[in-house]
Amino acid sequence: MSFIQIKDLHVHYPIRGGFFNTVVDHVYAVDGVSMEFEKGKTYGLVGESGSGKSTTGKAIIGLEKITSGQVIYEGEDVTNKRRTRNSAFTRDIQMIFQDSTSAMNPRKRVQDVLAEPIRNFMNLSPTEEKRHMIELLEIVGMSEEALLKYPHEFSGGQKQRLGIARAVACKPKMIIADEPVSALDLSVQAQVLNFMKDIQTEYGLSYLFISHDLGVVRHMCDHISIMYKGRFVEQGTKEDIYKHSKHVYTNRLLSAIPTIEPETRFERKMERRAVEQAYRENAQKYYDADGKVYPLQVISATHKVAMSAAEKEAQ
Amino acid sequence: MWKTIVRRILIMIPQLIVLSLIIFWLAKLMPGDPLTGLVTPETDPNRIEELRELAGWNDPWYVQYWNWVTNALQGDFGTSYAFKDSVSSLIGERALNTLWLSLFSVILLYLIAIPLGIYAGRYQGTWFDKGTVLYSFITYAIPTFVLGLIFLFLFGYKLDWFPTSGTVDVKYDPGTWDYVWNKIYHLILPGITFALLGTTTIIQYLRSEVIDAKTQDYVKTARSKGVPMKVIYSKHIFRNSLLPIAAFIGFTITGLLGGSIFIETIFGYPGMGQLFIQSLGQRDYSVITALVLLFGFLSLLGSLISDIVMSIVDPRIRID
Amino acid sequence: MERGNILNTSKELLKIENLHTSFRIKDQYYAAIEDINLTLRENEVLAIVGESGCGKSTLATSIVGLHVANNTKVDGQILYNDQNLATLKEDQLNKIRGNDIGFIFQDPLAALNPLMRIGDQITETLKYHTKLSEQERQKRVLELLDQVGISHPERVARQYPHQLSGGMRQRVVIAIAIACKPKIMIADEPTTALDVTIQAQILDLLNDLQEETNSGIILITHDLGVVAEVADRVAVMYAGQIIELASVEELFSHPKHPYTRSLLNSIPQVDHDQDRLEVIHGMVPTLTKMPRTGCRFAPRIPWIDPSKHEDNPSLHEISPEHFVRCTCWKDFHFEHEEGGLNHELHTN
Numbered sequence: 001m002s003f004i005q006i007k008d009l010h011v012h013y014p015i016r017g018g019f020f021n022t023v024v025d026h027v028y029a030v031d032g033v034s035m036e037f038e039k040g041k042t043y044g045l046v047g048e049s050g051s052g053k054s055t056t057g058k059a060i061i062g063l064e065k066i067t068s069g070q071v072i073y074e075g076e077d078v079t080n081k082r083r084t085r086n087s088a089f090t091r092d093i094q095m096i097f098q099d100s101t102s103a104m105n106p107r108k109r110v111q112d113v114l115a116e117p118i119r120n121f122m123n124l125s126p127t128e129e130k131r132h133m134i135e136l137l138e139i140v141g142m143s144e145e146a147l148l149k150y151p152h153e154f155s156g157g158q159k160q161r162l163g164i165a166r167a168v169a170c171k172p173k174m175i176i177a178d179e180p181v182s183a184l185d186l187s188v189q190a191q192v193l194n195f196m197k198d199i200q201t202e203y204g205l206s207y208l209f210i211s212h213d214l215g216v217v218r219h220m221c222d223h224i225s226i227m228y229k230g231r232f233v234e235q236g237t238k239e240d241i242y243k244h245s246k247h248v249y250t251n252r253l254l255s256a257i258p259t260i261e262p263e264t265r266f267e268r269k270m271e272r273r274a275v276e277q278a279y280r281e282n283a284q285k286y287y288d289a290d291g292k293v294y295p296l297q298v299i300s301a302t303h304k305v306a307m308s309a310a311e312k313e314a315q
Numbered sequence: 316m317w318k319t320i321v322r323r324i325l326i327m328i329p330q331l332i333v334l335s336l337i338i339f340w341l342a343k344l345m346p347g348d349p350l351t352g353l354v355t356p357e358t359d360p361n362r363i364e365e366l367r368e369l370a371g372w373n374d375p376w377y378v379q380y381w382n383w384v385t386n387a388l389q390g391d392f393g394t395s396y397a398f399k400d401s402v403s404s405l406i407g408e409r410a411l412n413t414l415w416l417s418l419f420s421v422i423l424l425y426l427i428a429i430p431l432g433i434y435a436g437r438y439q440g441t442w443f444d445k446g447t448v449l450y451s452f453i454t455y456a457i458p459t460f461v462l463g464l465i466f467l468f469l470f471g472y473k474l475d476w477f478p479t480s481g482t483v484d485v486k487y488d489p490g491t492w493d494y495v496w497n498k499i500y501h502l503i504l505p506g507i508t509f510a511l512l513g514t515t516t517i518i519q520y521l522r523s524e525v526i527d528a529k530t531q532d533y534v535k536t537a538r539s540k541g542v543p544m545k546v547i548y549s550k551h552i553f554r555n556s557l558l559p560i561a562a563f564i565g566f567t568i569t570g571l572l573g574g575s576i577f578i579e580t581i582f583g584y585p586g587m588g589q590l591f592i593q594s595l596g597q598r599d600y601s602v603i604t605a606l607v608l609l610f611g612f613l614s615l616l617g618s619l620i621s622d623i624v625m626s627i628v629d630p631r632i633r634i635d
Numbered sequence: 636m637e638r639g640n641i642l643n644t645s646k647e648l649l650k651i652e653n654l655h656t657s658f659r660i661k662d663q664y665y666a667a668i669e670d671i672n673l674t675l676r677e678n679e680v681l682a683i684v685g686e687s688g689c690g691k692s693t694l695a696t697s698i699v700g701l702h703v704a705n706n707t708k709v710d711g712q713i714l715y716n717d718q719n720l721a722t723l724k725e726d727q728l729n730k731i732r733g734n735d736i737g738f739i740f741q742d743p744l745a746a747l748n749p750l751m752r753i754g755d756q757i758t759e760t761l762k763y764h765t766k767l768s769e770q771e772r773q774k775r776v777l778e779l780l781d782q783v784g785i786s787h788p789e790r791v792a793r794q795y796p797h798q799l800s801g802g803m804r805q806r807v808v809i810a811i812a813i814a815c816k817p818k819i820m821i822a823d824e825p826t827t828a829l830d831v832t833i834q835a836q837i838l839d840l841l842n843d844l845q846e847e848t849n850s851g852i853i854l855i856t857h858d859l860g861v862v863a864e865v866a867d868r869v870a871v872m873y874a875g876q877i878i879e880l881a882s883v884e885e886l887f888s889h890p891k892h893p894y895t896r897s898l899l900n901s902i903p904q905v906d907h908d909q910d911r912l913e914v915i916h917g918m919v920p921t922l923t924k925m926p927r928t929g930c931r932f933a934p935r936i937p938w939i940d941p942s943k944h945e946d947n948p949s950l951h952e953i954s955p956e957h958f959v960r961c962t963c964w965k966d967f968h969f970e971h972e973e974g975g976l977n978h979e980l981h982t983n
Contacts (some may be wrong), residue, residue: 020322021322035645048830048832049801049830059773140831155823155918165859185686186857187686187914187915188913189901190912190913193912194912194914197911212830212831215903215904216903217902218903218904221914253831257833257834257860258835258838258858258860258861259860259904260860260862260887260899260904261863261887262863262883262884265863268864269640269839272835274798279667299706329722337882413692439758439772491780532740533745533747533748533749534743534747535701535740536740536746536747536748536756539699539732539737539740539812540759540760540811541728541733541760541764542730542733543726543763544725551751554750555749555750562685584972589955628750629749629750631797632796
């Protein structure tokens with residue numbers, strides 16, 4: 001059973017113009033997306049820059065004002081609720097950012113960075129608090145000495161792990177990770193991804209993993225949504241998306257990913273060209289008159305694909 | 316773009332109304348009035364009351380404000396009690412003096428600051444750069460009145476190279492070259508003081524912009540094209556580094572009319588700054604309110620000019 | 636692929652011999668790259684791969700002297716057309732930059748001057764290397780924009796960088812690089828800032844351009860996927876040295892150096908599942924703390940017996956055209972392959 005439901009989420013930004021600076025149009029950053037999250041699962045949210053994937057993540061956690069739609073947490077409507085100290089939602093849903101350097105106050109020591117969520121949400125004595133922080137550092141593979149250091153004294157991978165430590169400090173139920181590894185080198189990225197998996201098994205966490213990297217998403221996620229221009233074009237299990245993708249945009253993304261098999265590069269280039277051509281020729285089949293993605297249609301128990309009603313009939 | 320300019324000017328109207336209300340209210344809050352200074356034990360209290368009634372100071376505030384505004388809109392800001400002259404002509408004459416002084420200083424300021432800033436940034440770490448930084452720290456640290464007094468004492472009194480007050484000697488006839496030259500002669504000392512003290516910000520800004528620009532990728536691209544370094548400086552770095560200076564240009568232009576209270580007072584130069592200080596001392600509030608309103612208007616205008624200039628020099632900024 | 640064999644016989648464009656580049660930090664010089672020996676042939680894509688701090692970008696900028704001159708020291712030979720680029724003066728280099736060697740940068744927005752029209756940024760190259768008249772230059776700009784796949788050249792030439800999308804900007808940067816039909820193109824992470832679909836387009840474009848001009852491309856990247864997609868030969872760099880050099884097929888099918896093998900095992904793959912990714916212990920040493928003797932990768936594979944490393948590791952040709960530094964690869968195995976310690980606990 002899902003514990004968080006996102007229902008028909010919209011985030012629109014007004015565009016102002018004209019003589020009186022009135023709202024002339026909107027940017028449909030997120031334009032009607034729905035998701036459900038179950039405990040202990042990882043959900044991937046994939047899209048290219050400008051697709052609205054980060055905005056979706058921020059809107060769910062409350063960092064972005066939701067224009068319409070609902071976020072329901074354990075039966076309670078938490079849409080546009082202010083993130084206050086005593087709300088369970090605020091405590092249980094945490095976020096990791098791509099750039100943990102700018103997400104940490106450079107003038108605060110690690111112990112202060114970590115103590116913040118602990119003091120907000122847990123009633124611990126100073127000794128208990130310290131013990132808890134040391135435990136957290138151990139989880140992310142760091143020693144106690146780190147407590148007295150400042151963020152800039154750590155490498156990129158270490159900082160990202162500190163970001164994770166801060167996020168898991170109050171035993172959250174879900175972490176929204178916005179491109180958590182895209183700024184990291186390969187070997188460091190592997191380290192962070194492994195940690196994220198370990199912590200998941202330990203705490204039964206759920207992740208919403210926002211990324212443009214389909215390789216990383218495949219490695220991490222059980223369930224994947226592909227986003228384009230504020231809407232989902234395809235939603236399904238790892239299997240559905242990577243083996244039986246239906247939407248042309250998903251195919252485009254998949255065919256564009258380089259693999260580490262130089263022998264097949266020629267075939268893949270040909271495949272890519274074929275997909276691009278199919279995309280150009282049949283674009284109107286996949287997008288409606290306004291160039292927007294069609295609503296999702298259910299094609300199997302787990303798999304949904306955006307298509308017109310007529311197309312659905314034909315299947 | 317024209318739409319935005321018109322809209323911005325229209326928005327200035329309510330801003331100015333609010334400003335004028337605040338100024339009017341503050342002026343009324345000042346203890347005493349222009350007559351306070353004239354009162355002696357022998358003065359007849361009835362006569363003072365009569366004068367007050369005549370000046371309209373016993374009317375309710377909104378009547379006074381309304382009279383003031385309607386007159387001001389017709390260019391009549393009342394009469395100065397201290398100078399016994401109409402405020403508009405008083406300000407007009409001073410404003411011209413201030414304009415000359417400011418124009419002279421600003422030209423001098425840019426002439427000094429731009430090359431120093433650019434070269435200090437270009438030859439970062441050299442003796443020239445270190446000297447420039449030292450110079451800008453010194454000018455930053457010295458208060459205006461200290462440098463002003465030193466110059467006045469040294470070049471005005473001790474060496475007697477420059478006049479120590481006024482705008483022009485009375486013996487010259489307006490319109491002659493001697494007259495113009497004598498005016499410039501009077502500008503030199505206050506102008507240099509003003510310019511030297513103003514260079515700090517521009518030097519520091521430019522220097523760090525140039526140092527920053529040197530490491531930018533577009534400079535690397537230009538180098539990879541085979542463009543010689545001196546062309547890169549003149550074509551790429553120079554223009555890009557001047558952007559923040561351009562952002563200030565509106566305020567600088569309107570600041571020209573504001574004048575400098577310290578410089579004008581120290582050098583006895585009859586401009587707006589000096590007028591402001593004198594009027595404050597004499598509670599000459601018809602002059603004060605007019606001046607403050609003018610300064611307020613100028614800063615609104617300055618920000619508009621800055622925005623327009625920025626949209627012209629930086630294609631990334633677009634006002635429509 | 637047959638292509639690799641043709642390459643061995645094609646003409647050498649650039650030969651780098653024993654190149655060292657050092658940076659001055661607090662009055663002391665530290666070598667950022669050492670002992671670099673490479674050749675680039677006509678029609679070849681030579682990839683330089685490594686993680687941040689391995690010296691790959693330093694290598695790229697050293698070739699045409701693009702670093703800040705007064706705190707950098709470049710020793711060794713960079714032979715191009717019987718000239719040693721490392722010893723040339725700035726004005727001599729300026730004749731080669733943009734004309735014989737074109738450069739493509741990582742971030743196309745930063746690489747273009749924000750205050751200059753696209754057309755002017757391209758003509759600048761032509762101005763210094765060709766005798767074309769102003770009108771001819773304008774015509775050439777439109778040709779170039781068309782060649783890099785920009786659909787409205789006249790309009791784009793008049794636009795400013797911020798008005799274009801990321802992919803378009805990178806096309807413009809490429810147009811600048813190829814303006815004078817250079818023999819060599821150096822592309823420093825040309826697709827890192829772009830989305831995958833755009834990345835694929837840009838890589839295809841580079842391939843097509845190369846087919847037309849027979850130029851040699853040096854591709855600097857951290858992305859092994861990109862390497863597998865376009866490279867002919869690959870040099871893997873670690874801590875300022877080349878640690879493995881081979882043809883792309885050889886490198887991906889028979890990687891030898893422990894670093895190469897670890898990197899390949901740390902990539903999450905799209906087409907097969909793996910539970911855990913390989914983690915490399917420790918960190919890349921910083922410039923000032925770089926070990927100057929022994930195998931530089933040794934501290935990161937502590938379970939390998941120290942005697943397996945060479946004292947002064949050099950590149951060995953272990954099979955034709957396949958070079959590996961140090962001898963430790965012969966005895967290398969992943970830590971978990973022995974079923975030893977739980978490797979995650981040692982990553983700090």
